Amino acid sequence: MNSAPVRNHSVALEDTLIYHLDGEAFARARNASVEFDTLFIRALSDRLTQQPAAQTFRGVSGETVKRLVTRGPVSIGSSASIREVAQKMVDERVSAMLIADGGSLSGIVTDRDIRKRVVAAGLSVDRPVTDIMTKQPAILDGDAHAYEAAMIMMQRNIHHLPITSNGEFIGMVARSDFMRIETEHPLYLVSDIGKQTTAEGVVNACKRLPALIIGQIESDAHSEQLGKFITMITDTVTRQLLRIGETEYGPPPCDYAWVALGSQGRFEQSAKSDQDNALLLSDAAKPEYDAYFEAIAKVVNDGLDACGYVYCPGDVMASNPKWRQPLQQWKQYFNRWITVPEQKALMHANIFFDLRCVAGNVELVEELKVSIRSDARKNEIFLALMARNAMNYQPPLGFFRQFVLERSGEHKNTLDLKLHGIMPIVELARIRSLAAGELRISTRNRLRAAAEAGEITTTDAANLIDALDFIEKLRVEHQGRQLQAGKSPDNHLAPNELSPLVRQNLKSAFSQVRVSQSALLNRFHLA
């Protein structure tokens, strides 16, 4: 487009028809068709405006401009005098007005025009408005992207832009309208939560979260990004609740670390996640300190629950005294789970191996991790039992590669994507990464680390990551539809709502999980 040599690396996320055109043919097509030309200009500006945004989250640029329009058009006939126009602008409390006769637009007048072309120029206010209006102003269709409106306004140095829909004027956008939707950006929620001084305030701020999640899903955020986004909000809520607790009960009597476990620990929360957390105290903690930490834990656990992160059904929360212990005790917990791996210990290990420091002294968590890593790597029996335990959740595929669905109950004829799709991959990654002597944070990083260490092949790692991407994407879309319909999100998907091709792909993803599970059994001679 700009005649400079370009080298782009593109990855097709779905089946794609690629047209290969040489430069000359491309130029001919652009000349011959306005639609063709517009399409590529738009694509180019899309790339330019979204390059920095892709690193974080999409905001304003994805919106359609008609969502910015707040009120219908305010107009006056072209026979009006300047005074009449000014009077109507005052009455209607608008800073710009369309000059139109029976639906056909002849111009626009703004505050600035009256200042510049009337007052400063000493023009009589009895003159017709046609003397000062901007004739044939720029207009934009309501389905255009908001950033196109922003670009037009910047290029032409104007502050108001009339918007049409099917040829009819539906209103106007002003530069200030962009500020308004910017406040719906996820980062504003983060800063808003940070301003709250009471738990109720945090809960209220969190009510905007479902709408934000819908927005992220609609702008096609990658499930990995979405998981990080939701977790980032949970972390923010947790930190703010801790701060509120510390304001209420005073500074902590000794160092501590607030530890996120499970999906929050892995940065992989979905729209429906419950809370798993623990408190790690410094070894300087005395028994009488516990009352303080119990009170703080209650503030956070209750606050998270009220925000929609419901209490952990297994009571793995900092409010449980068992999971509110000094470092030395935590080391003993892990050592016991690893050396005497009973069924319950394995269950706990699954949650606690995904530990991550959210607030407090990160050194405490790092020290615990060092001790866990050395215990786990030496202990093949523990890993083998973890591997066997991981087979509790298998992909829901029958012998003939048909889906095995829930037979009865509330979720009849559905698949549990979390239990039978995502959890098996999470467990595979955890075991493989422990076997490689690593304890990285997210499932994808664990698979990559295991591949680097030669614990699994690079292809296996890539296939599992693809499978996880695909299953998570289906879950994200499913939960997006539920949120959109005002239902509470879950993990139960009905395969007959999917297209045949998506069903095939889901089966392939499940097959990949099954293959990796048998490889895991072989690795520990369990097959």
Place this chain on the structure above:
Amino acid sequence: MRLAWLRARRWYYRQRHPRAPFDAFLAAELPRPSTVFADIEFVSLDIETTGLDANTADMLSVGWVIVRNGKVDLSTAESHIVRPTGDVGDSASVHGLTDTVVGEGLDWAVAVDKIVRVLTGRVLLVHHAGLDKVLLDRLCQARFGERLLVPVVDTLALEHRRQRRHHHVEANASLRLADLRETYGLPRYAAHDCLVDAVATAELLMAIVAHRNVSSLGDLTS
């Protein structure tokens, strides 16, 4: 027709010195069953006819595009109106081709020569060979005294065989070109223009090759 048998027929008929361009067509080297997809040149071709009975219908128009190196080469796309022997009849309402338009078309024999030339050394790709290939055979027989001896890949037959193998999956799925394209996530085109259908069929073949376990000519014709 099996490729080996086709080869034999072509050799046999060449001994009888057919006239151009059929002679060069028969002399050209054919791809082998083991030839991989990217090394085969296909002519994706579609014909509009005056009726649905291949034994009596006339050709009204023909469009094609060459698929080579695993790509649809749109610069090779051609389409021609053909002057039929009878009148256009009912199909005018389907194809939008009236007697006047068709009257300015090519003579059928010129059209057959063009088709034979473009098919020289290439494989014929059609959706539903049952109609188009039978009609081409009849026209070729009339012009050269022999059927159009060319390897055929039929996307409809390919999908039909696949669905029969997986009968528990999509027993009643439609095999219409537009529906199959939708199954493979390909965009919808305005139907009933022979060139558009030829391009559509070519894209469908590429989608099938990308998705299914097919890599050689043998996989596509068996």
